[in-house]
Structure formats: structure tokens, C-alpha cells
Amino acid sequence: MTTEGETSLLPPTLEEVAAAAGVSRSTVSRVVNRSTKVSPEALASVTAVIERLGYVPNRAARSLANRQTKAIALVVPEETSRFFSDPYFAEIVHGITHAMEPSDYVLNLQLASPFVPTSKTNKYLRGGNADGAIVISHHAGDAFLAGLRDTFPVVFGGRPMNSQQPDAYYVDVDNAAAAQMGTQRLIDIGRRRIATIAGPADMPAGTDRTTGWRRALGAAGMPEGLIVHGDFSVASGARAMRELLDRDPEIDGVFVASDLMATGAVAVLRQRGKTVPGDVAIVGFDDNSAAVSGEVQLTTVSQPSMEMGEKIWEVLLARLRGEETAHAHILSTRLVIRASA
Amino acid sequence: MTTEGETSLLPPTLEEVAAAAGVSRSTVSRVVNRSTKVSPEALASVTAVIERLGYVPNRAARSLANRQTKAIALVVPEETSRFFSDPYFAEIVHGITHAMEPSDYVLNLQLASPFVPTSKTNKYLRGGNADGAIVISHHAGDAFLAGLRDTFPVVFGGRPMNSQQPDAYYVDVDNAAAAQMGTQRLIDIGRRRIATIAGPADMPAGTDRTTGWRRALGAAGMPEGLIVHGDFSVASGARAMRELLDRDPEIDGVFVASDLMATGAVAVLRQRGKTVPGDVAIVGFDDNSAAVSGEVQLTTVSQPSMEMGEKIWEVLLARLRGEETAHAHILSTRLVIRASA
DNA sequence: CTGAAAGCGCTTACAG
DNA sequence: CTGAAAGCGCTTACAG
Numbered sequence: 001m002t003t004e005g006e007t008s009l010l011p012p013t014l015e016e017v018a019a020a021a022g023v024s025r026s027t028v029s030r031v032v033n034r035s036t037k038v039s040p041e042a043l044a045s046v047t048a049v050i051e052r053l054g055y056v057p058n059r060a061a062r063s064l065a066n067r068q069t070k071a072i073a074l075v076v077p078e079e080t081s082r083f084f085s086d087p088y089f090a091e092i093v094h095g096i097t098h099a100m101e102p103s104d105y106v107l108n109l110q111l112a113s114p115f116v117p118t119s120k121t122n123k124y125l126r127g128g129n130a131d132g133a134i135v136i137s138h139h140a141g142d143a144f145l146a147g148l149r150d151t152f153p154v155v156f157g158g159r160p161m162n163s164q165q166p167d168a169y170y171v172d173v174d175n176a177a178a179a180q181m182g183t184q185r186l187i188d189i190g191r192r193r194i195a196t197i198a199g200p201a202d203m204p205a206g207t208d209r210t211t212g213w214r215r216a217l218g219a220a221g222m223p224e225g226l227i228v229h230g231d232f233s234v235a236s237g238a239r240a241m242r243e244l245l246d247r248d249p250e251i252d253g254v255f256v257a258s259d260l261m262a263t264g265a266v267a268v269l270r271q272r273g274k275t276v277p278g279d280v281a282i283v284g285f286d287d288n289s290a291a292v293s294g295e296v297q298l299t300t301v302s303q304p305s306m307e308m309g310e311k312i313w314e315v316l317l318a319r320l321r322g323e324e325t326a327h328a329h330i331l332s333t334r335l336v337i338r339a340s341a
Numbered sequence: 342m343t344t345e346g347e348t349s350l351l352p353p354t355l356e357e358v359a360a361a362a363g364v365s366r367s368t369v370s371r372v373v374n375r376s377t378k379v380s381p382e383a384l385a386s387v388t389a390v391i392e393r394l395g396y397v398p399n400r401a402a403r404s405l406a407n408r409q410t411k412a413i414a415l416v417v418p419e420e421t422s423r424f425f426s427d428p429y430f431a432e433i434v435h436g437i438t439h440a441m442e443p444s445d446y447v448l449n450l451q452l453a454s455p456f457v458p459t460s461k462t463n464k465y466l467r468g469g470n471a472d473g474a475i476v477i478s479h480h481a482g483d484a485f486l487a488g489l490r491d492t493f494p495v496v497f498g499g500r501p502m503n504s505q506q507p508d509a510y511y512v513d514v515d516n517a518a519a520a521q522m523g524t525q526r527l528i529d530i531g532r533r534r535i536a537t538i539a540g541p542a543d544m545p546a547g548t549d550r551t552t553g554w555r556r557a558l559g560a561a562g563m564p565e566g567l568i569v570h571g572d573f574s575v576a577s578g579a580r581a582m583r584e585l586l587d588r589d590p591e592i593d594g595v596f597v598a599s600d601l602m603a604t605g606a607v608a609v610l611r612q613r614g615k616t617v618p619g620d621v622a623i624v625g626f627d628d629n630s631a632a633v634s635g636e637v638q639l640t641t642v643s644q645p646s647m648e649m650g651e652k653i654w655e656v657l658l659a660r661l662r663g664e665e666t667a668h669a670h671i672l673s674t675r676l677v678i679r680a681s682a
Numbered sequence: 683c684t685g686a687a688a689g690c691g692c693t694t695a696c697a698g
Numbered sequence: 699c700t701g702a703a704a705g706c707g708c709t710t711a712c713a714g
Contacts, residue, residue, distance in 0.1 A: 406710080
């Protein structure tokens, strides 16, 4: 596949381009980096040679010289199967890649093993492989950020647990307020025994949504309801719903912390002969494809996952450029009413 | 987060480790690369300093010096949403990452825009960012491999279209034989008007499965059936099923080239008041989570996606090491009988 | 077993 | 606007 019969085993270097164009390496470098101070003639000849030789700068050499990789690590401390099965990730990644499109940065996905400090991911980050990192689905205890320099720009998708990341930059929604809004819907339609299927207790998206559910009940003067934790997956939602029904068969409403878990919960309810929303009303969280893929269209709290992805890149880019930016970026949510509540 | 109060703005270099350990850079390099020719004393002292300083080799420098990146590009020429929604990708990526685990290579995902020759992906590959590439879901016309040196190791998940990659290395199943087996099931249970929902015509997984379906009908002395193409997504399966029913309401069997499309087809059939498999029997392809997620459990042709991922890495590793390996690696399939046929 | 030296392919002040 | 030179942080023969 060599161009025009130029038979070299190695790809062309800047040096060779310079020689062929009759200019110095400096000048070729200026052309490649679109520096303005190049004469029209030099520009034309260098451009032509680059085209003819199919020259592409060697990124390792470039990184070494200017201390920039033009690569961003996307760190997701989840199992491969979870990462691929939750539309939430698809949307947020889509938002990030879409926003990055005009830039010359590349995104390198790192599916991290949680709780392993000396993991590949940690070494990857510390080995100068990326100029910054985006961390999504961060759990308390995740140690892959250990030993990073304070100046290494990291932006979180979802507020990290406070203790570990005091000055973190992040993009999130107001999970507590959003969950309160979702739970309020159940109250508004007359439900009186309202349980919750919560997210993991080691993530704010788990704990904060539980807080919101509790607040809604409290504000309505209702007694505390039952709570069971899941891990945001369909299977965990089903498991949690079974446990809730076993503990209290009279439940008439459930606020579920993700649409994926909600679909699992709905399936179990129907299996057990309960109608949705007749016997039990369900409010989910996310408003992604999972909300409308099941047999019952979900009433759910909508969060702008794709926009969150775009905002994450915006914040990271600001940090890479050394620009000022707020630590917390909170996007808004809304209630989407469909069939389940 | 600097270790033990060592306050340097930059990460420690090999040079600093050498100075602190009282040895030369060469010796530190030997320790880092586990070369055997190092005295126990030197080994101990260098190891201790590395630990104390939290030294991690700079990958750009290393790459530049030894012409290896220890990175592999995973190229997937699909939209983000398609990549995330098809369990096939999840399984194959899982297989690859699982097999790579013991190695010190990292996997960099590149969601490529198909048909754009000068894309980021092409530049990425040509810029020396990876030692090899894995290409999954390759379409005819994909141009991101243009201009790569012949020696650059590439392994395809699924045989590429012949014209473009004459000597390609790939891991696949015998799609034609597998599809014939799936279609035969429909014949065996007495179906006589058997259509197919095929994959894209620009991929062997599309064309070869169609060939297998046609062969089964031919071998049974049955007339040619109707064929409509989809893109492997649920929505395209639904669309295709509608078209088939419009063209021939008497269809009693459909061989569908992916489970995801099959779930879309089943949903449409039920909407139109047809029972599955009573009125119309369905055989899918893949045997992943999509096959058992819908209302009707799918009878399907099972291909070992995760094992294919593992085999892909095995083949690529052999090529990276310069070892001999076959060009084609064909794994076996089997028919899994559930409820839909 | 160990070290001095060259070199990987770029960028970046610095002169001119 | 342009070029010579130093330097980025490693690895790798080559001597010893």
C-alpha cells in the first residue's frame, strides 16, 4: 500500500519531508503545526511533499518533544458487560465523542478494574499516555487515580464521593431534587406505600437519589418506605423488586433509580400478577431507550445524558487550556410522564 | 498526591531514578524491562527507588526509542449508538480484553466514521499510535486502513470483503453453513414460505448468511423466498418485517441474520396479530442476550462471540511476535432451539 | 554485569 | 520568514 512506488519499510519522517522540499525541519514543523510564519512558497512545496509521501507525524516523537499526547483517557470502572448494556453509557460517550469531533484529540477508553490500585489504568494515566481523563461511574474506593499529579486534569461524569475528591471538577444533575420530583409523582397519583430501588451505596447517584425519595415522603408526611439496593442493571432491578414484594406485598409505588432497573422491576411485577401502574406504579430515572423498550412505557425522571457528555468535554477542554471553569456543572432534569405512573 | 512529600512538578524520570539508586540509566532500564543481566544488589536498590519515587516509564519516550507502542487499536466503523446497543460487540470486546489481560498491551477503541479516508482513525493508525489493529464490523468501502504499511498487523473480526483485503487475517464462523443450518430448522418444522431478513449487503456477515438461507431452500427443492436487508439493529428488523408482511402476508417462516433484528421482527408480528411461532416461525443468529430478552425466546444460530474475541487477540499476538499463523480462523456454530421455531 | 554514547522523530527557543 | 542546535525520556548495541 505504499504511495506511488516509494518503497521504504519505514514511514516517512519529517526529516525526509524537509529534504524533499528543500527546507529545514523547522519549517516543515511549522507547516504541520499551522504556524503562520511560513512563506507561501515554502508552504506550497512542503504541503505538496507531505501529500506525495503520505507523511503523518509520529505521535510518540511529538509527545516527547512538546509534552502533549493529544489523547484523553475515558475511565469507566465497570465490567464490560455493564458498560455495554446500559444505554446511559452509550449516550454520555456519544455526547463526549460528538463534542470532541472538531478537536484533534482522540479518546482512549479504559475499562478499569475497580479497587485495584496498581492496575493498568493507573499506570496508563501515570505513564503520560493522556493529557487528561474523564471518569464516569466513579465508585467510592476506586483507586486508579492514585499518585496522579494534582495538575493532571480530570473531569467526572457524576459527582465523585466527597471524601476522595475534594476539589473535583464534575458534571452532574441535582440527583436529590430530581429523585424528589420523581417520587412526588407517585404521591400525586395517590400512592401511599412507596418503596425505592436504589443505586449502589458507594455512588452519589445511588445515595443522593435515595435522599430525594426520602425527602418527598417526609414532605408529604408519609412514613419511611422500604429500600433495596441494586447496581443499575436489569437483573438487579428484578431481584430488588422480588425482595420488596416479599417484604411488603402491599406496596403500591416504587421509585427506581434507573430505567434499566425499572424494566427489571416491571417484568417481575407482571410475573407476579400485578398490573403496572394499576397495582404498582413505577417511576424510573434516566429517560433513555430502556424507558421505552419494555412492555410498559416508563414514566421517568429525564436527565440529559448526551448533553452531560458534551459538557464534560467542554469543561475538560477548558482545563487543558488552563482556563477558569466552575468545579460543579449541574444540568437540569424534568419529569416525563408515560404509562407506568 | 505526590508521594512522601517529594515535591516535583514533573513526574520522575529514569534519569532521576538512576541518580537516586547510584547506577546508570542503562541499569535502570534493564530493571524496568526485566532483563536478566542485573546484579541482585543493583536490582534491589533500583526497585526500591522506583517504588519510593513512584516511577512509571514515559510511554512516548519508550515508543520512540524502541518503535513499539504496546497499544492496539480496536477499530469499529459503526455509529456510537449501534456499537453500544448490539450485545455482539459487548461480547467480542469482552473476549478481546479478557484475553489481553495478562499482556502489557492496552486497547484503544476507535469508533470510526465509515467511508472517510482521511479520518482521524486513519491518521491515528498511520501516526504510529498502535502496534497493530483489530477491525470489527468491517464494511466494504471502509477506507481507514488506506496507506498503512503492509507489515502493520491487522486482524479482522469477521472476514473482510475479498477485493479489499486479499491476504487478511481474520476470525469468523462459516456464515453460510450456519445460516443454512438455521434455515433448515424452519424447513424441518414444516415451513414452506420462508423469507429472510438479511444483514447489510456490504458485509460478508450479510451476504454469506443470505447465501446459506438460499442454499437451504434450494436443497429442499423450495422456491426462492423474499429477502429484505437490515443493518442488524432492532429498528431495521422491525422495518424489514413490516415490508415482508406487506409483500407477502402468507409468510410462515423467517431466517433473521441477527438476534437484535429478530426481536424487532417478533415485535412487529405480534403487533400485526400474528403468533410466533404459530403463524410465523423465527430463527435468529448470534445467541446473545437479545435472544432471550424479548417476549418470545429465540431459536437461533449460536456463534461463540466471546471466544472469537479471544481468538482475535491470539492471532494478533502471534503476528506481533512474528510467529506463523493461519489467515483464516473459523470457529464453530450450533443451533439453539428455544420457543420461536 | 555495567556504563557511555548514539539515536528514536519531533518541537522550540534562539539567532539571524 | 528561516535554519542550526538542544532537548524531550527512553532503549540499544557496543565496549569493557
